[in-house]
Amino acid sequence: MKKDDLRVYPSPQQLGEMSLRGRNLSWQPPYQKLTPLTGKHRSKQRGRGLDFVELRHYYAGDDVRCIDWKVTQRTGQPYLRVYAEENDKNIALLIDLRTTMFFASDGQMKSVVASEAAAIAAGAANHHGDRVGAVILTDDGIVTLPFRRGEKALFALLSAVSEHANKLPNWEAPQKGKPTLADGLQHLVDMGLKESQCFIFSDFNDYNKQQASSMIDTLAHRNSLVGVCITDPLEAQFPQQNIVLGNNDYQVELKKDDKESRARFEHYIQQQKLDLQQHFLRHRLALLNLTTHQNAWEQLWSMTRPA
Structure with missing residues (x-):
């Protein structure tokens, strides 16, 4: 794949432009009424x-x-x-840039949408003088960027996000011991965040009710959380044709007339999505759903602009 295709690999300049647009975006209403920190932001x-x-x-x-x-x-x-x-505060970004995010049936890769959405949030936070830090989830491990403020710090963060997004796909990373979403959330918990704004940019494909949900509970107890779930339509419903799925170890053929397997898969995806929605709703947290088939900025702007 061409490294200059911005739908596949984001550049620092591209993310910088997104961060500038973030200056026009407000994370207040309708999110303020959904979070436990209403009124606590300066x-x-x-x-x-x-x-x-x-x-x-x-x-x-x-x-x-x-x-x-x-x-x-x-x-x-x-x-x-x-x-x-x-009374400024820390803005923590958990950005999922594992190989599972390197996918799109059309439009932009999930990893690109996550990178752009994170840049928009970082730009908005920097514009308001908040300190911004990031936890980047990669196939090789977890990368931590300290909380800093200012344009130089913002550019350094965006450059790091672009660098790791441009390393995808990482087929050489060992499957055993690969970081999970729960590992990234645990990392946020271990940072001891208090009265901070946390953003989670991921497809939540390995969201686990027993593990990840308990860490979200812990984070939500003292912080405000916004989940940004990035999906591709093809992940929810396979096309009506024979397809082959696989990775380094396994390969499976799914026939178009195998209605039972298709139904089980779609039920699993819908149930996982419902579990995630109910969990965020229980804490009155905002959960935004972005798709690879539409521009990241346009989607966020339509969700956050004043009524």
Whole structure:
């Protein structure tokens, strides 16, 4: 596959553009009423705190009171002095970039949708002065990026996400001991997060009610969670033709007239989806469903724009 196909492999520039779009996206209503931290996030009014963070370019919608006129006059371009308020918080991104995410029947790979959605969330958080960190789930292990704020930190995060997404598929990784979604969630739990905003970008294919659900319970007790489930229509319903499925170890042929096997598979997928939805609903957490067949930004914007 061509590495320059942005539907297959995201570039840092592509993710940077998504992060800029994230400045226009609000994770407040309708999510605020669904999360246990309603009202605990600091005010949207930025730039009037005590701790200086950085100088950055002015973007439409920024507080003009924070423009640094001396720098603006010297450079000929509007610059903003960014300050952090005392009650900012950590934004934790759990990004699933395992080989199972390297799939799409049309549109973009699940790994690309996850990377772009994570970039959008990171851009929104950075715009509001929050510290952003990430836990990247790969076939070889778990990669942790520390909580940092500022544009340099944001670009470093996006570059790391792009780097790991561009390593897919990793067929050489040993099957035994490969990290699971539960492992990634446990990693978040072990970080001792408190009053943070956590995003989970995954297809949730290996979501386990006994393991993963208990860790989501623990995280939701002290934090606000948003699940972003990325799927492909082909995963829910196979086409009506003979198909062959396989990996490094096994290969299975599913015939178009094998209605019983198809029905069992579709029931399993629907039940897993229902379990996940009910679990998030129990904690009044937001669970967003994205598809590979549509643009990541357009999907998120349609879900979060003001009514």
